[in-house]
Amino acid sequence: MAEGPYLLGIDFGTGGARVGIFDTEGTPVAFGEQEFSLKHPRPGWAEQDPDEWWDCLVAAVKGAMKESGVPAGEIAGISMDATSSTVLAMDDKDRHLRPAIMWMDVRSSDQAERIAATHNDALKYNGHGAVSAEWGLPKALWIKENEPEVFKNARHICDCGDWLIHRLTGEWAASINFASSKYYYDRDTGGYPESLYDAVDAGDVLEKFPQNVLDLGAVVGGLRREVAEEMGLKAGTPVAEGAVDAYAGALGLGVVEPGKMALITGSSHVMIGQTSEPIHDPGFWGAYTDAMIPGQYTVEAGQASTGSIVAWFKNQFAGDAAAEAERRGVDTYDVLTEWAREVPVGSDGLIVLDYFQGNRSPYTDPLARGMMWGLTLSHTPGHVFRAIIEGICYGTENILRTMRGQDFEPRLNVVSGGPAKSDLWMQMHADVSNVPIAFTKVSEGPVLGSAMLAAVGAGIYPDIQTAAEKMVHTAGTIEPDGERHEEYRFYVDRYLESYSQMRDLMHKTERHVAHGGKEGA
Known part of the structure; x- marks a missing residue:
């Protein structure tokens, strides 16, 4: 010690x-x-x-x-x-x-x-x-x-x-x-x-x-x-x-300068980034003055369902993958990931909207619902698994496009959480958004962030930026693939069009269901 x-x-x-x-x-x-x-x-x-x-x-x-x-x-x-x-x-x-x-x-x-x-x-x-x-x-x-x-x-x-x-x-x-x-x-x-x-x-x-x-x-x-x-x-x-x-988790990932963004993954995604100027838009929260670093502004956005959708598919529809995993002595996710790697970019035209629990950003629409379209008889469980992850990545890119519309361009996404352990998933994020994805050595972001604040309070470091420089260490970075990024642009655009085309139908159906099928049709 x-x-x-x-x-x-x-x-x-x-x-x-x-x-x-x-x-x-x-x-x-x-x-x-x-x-x-x-x-x-x-x-x-x-x-x-x-x-x-x-x-x-x-x-x-x-x-x-x-x-x-x-x-x-x-x-x-x-x-x-x-x-x-x-x-x-x-x-x-x-x-x-x-x-x-x-x-x-x-x-x-x-x-x-x-x-x-x-x-x-x-x-x-x-x-x-x-x-x-x-x-x-x-x-x-x-x-x-x-x-x-x-x-x-x-x-x-x-x-x-x-x-x-x-x-x-x-x-x-x-x-x-x-x-x-x-x-x-x-x-x-x-x-x-x-x-x-x-x-x-x-x-x-x-x-x-x-x-x-x-x-x-x-x-x-x-x-x-x-x-x-x-x-x-x-x-x-x-x-x-x-x-x-x-926010402490973002500090623990070293997000202490403009242009850096934390992507905190799990059952949902939370995105927290730093800007040098105040920006505001209905598609995200903030920018909050001095919320993390004096003289900087903090923006926040999120996706309500991400890892929870992947878990839903694995638990409800991946019986064959689970059986193969048991035979081989591996995790079901390992088998599904292998199958998804064999599927091309865009999952042969299969697109998933990740609004299984509504949309948090950029639409703030609690009545939005998940959707899967483009299915054919040639699609396999590997296609569906890949399309779900791609849809989540499209949702992240939708938020980033909204922020870019306010002249905020994240240069680096620093990632933590369970999904960060999936190389396939993280490479998709990098490719879809054309942004490098970095990982830190300590995955306990919030408690490390709090320890960094303790170091500043104790006078060990003069400010949070110095504490981050000394206490946060990069373990690796995934770079985006330019060719795959260009391929994904078409599918991201179709993803964006899907919500506007289906929004009214989603709302009518959800209200109908919420009222026991008696109204809202």
């Missing part, structure tokens, strides 16, 4: 608390993890217990420290990431008044519609389009309107990251990353948009937010003595302001 100092990063996700200890070069030393439970008291609602959060975090820190063997005094700094738009109401004794309303909770759809109807200039952050009920402001407004006693007794309305920083330090502060990306804070225009909040009668909501908005990596305070004793750490260890989990 390398000599200290060491950094402790906390990744506070939906499923649990993950703690990582890293050296100053970004090498992981140990991890600890504890799962949270998630409750759904009503359809569309999702809640968690902050007391359970804390118990799990303490156990995860203790587990990581025990595994690492690092003395408490060698931990030079601490920082964190957390889910965003996970809203809490805290009383004047800093006790939560109700369970946390989770980011995925959509009970505040009415409030979101009213916010969108203001057409306030601050709505540039969502391209002056639909406001998501997942965002923080609609949830805070829901508490005011539906739980007036809770709101009256709440001294603070805060996000999960604010709560965690307060528990660690005793100080109330807000991260500019949370404030800008989920609550419309814009430093370029003076901070929170009071006119928007007033327009929906949320001025008193704004008064309950933590007022001290800090940059990522800024020291909020030292670790409280009682917390240090509980966790087995050193009192006074500097705690640095943290980020939204996906």
Whole structure:
């Protein structure tokens, strides 16, 4: 084990608390993890217990420290990431008044519609389009309107990251990353948009937010003595302001300069990139002022279903591949990938729309649905598997084309997540979008990103860019193939035309199904 100092990063996700200890070069030393439970008291609602959060975090820190063997005094700094738009109401004794309303909770759809109807200039952050009920402001407004006693007794309305920083330090502060990306804070225009909040009668909501908005990596305070004793750490260890989990993941991939974009893969795709100028479009979120790096702007987009579609096909329709995989002692995905490699670019005319759970970007269309067209009797499971992955890559390219329309041209996509292990899939991304795809040595992007912020807070590195230079290391790069890119251009165009041709039919059919087949035809 390398000599200290060491950094402790906390990744506070939906499923649990993950703690990582890293050296100053970004090498992981140990991890600890504890799962949270998630409750759904009503359809569309999702809640968690902050007391359970804390118990799990303490156990995860203790587990990581025990595994690492690092003395408490060698931990030079601490920082964190957390889910965003996970809203809490805290009383004047800093006790939560109700369970946390989770980011995925959509009970505040009415409030979101009213916010969108203001057409306030601050709505540039969502391209002056639909406001998501997942965002923080609609949830805070829901508490005011539906739980007036809770709101009256709440001294603070805060996000999960604010709560965690307060528990660690005793100080109330807000991260500019949370404030800008989920609550419309814009430093370029003076901070929170009071006119928007007033327009929906949320001025008193704004008064309950933590007022001290800090940059990522800024020291909020030292670790409280009682917390240090509980966790087995050193009192006074500097705690640095943290980020939204996906944004910390982008930092952990080294996305700290304009023109770079993180492609965080899994059951869905999240894309986070940096620009030098503010750009806005209905097809993506942002650009958020100073959200990650002071003087830069951050854009975000996503695809709702990507890896989940691949898993759906494998689990529901790939029985022959599964049988062959069992005979050979390999994974079903390995067999499907072999079959897909034998299929030409464009899958012999088979095109898939990846809107199996609606479209997040660039259309923000929850009623869009998946589609597969061009089928013939010559198509095989290998064709379908390849066409699904190609369709996902076409969806990513659709988002990139939207961004290019605002003069943002990503020069490099840095990728993490399960699908990043597929050479075929990643080569397709590179070829379809004509952009190199890079991979980093540490796949634990969020917790590494938090450790990088801890390093800045500890004074080990002067800024996030330097921390990235020292702690993020490229493991390899896939270059695009120019000839295949030209072949794919035709199929991407057909993919784009498919949505506009089918959108109305999708909407009519989905409404018909949603109403039990009684209306919407």
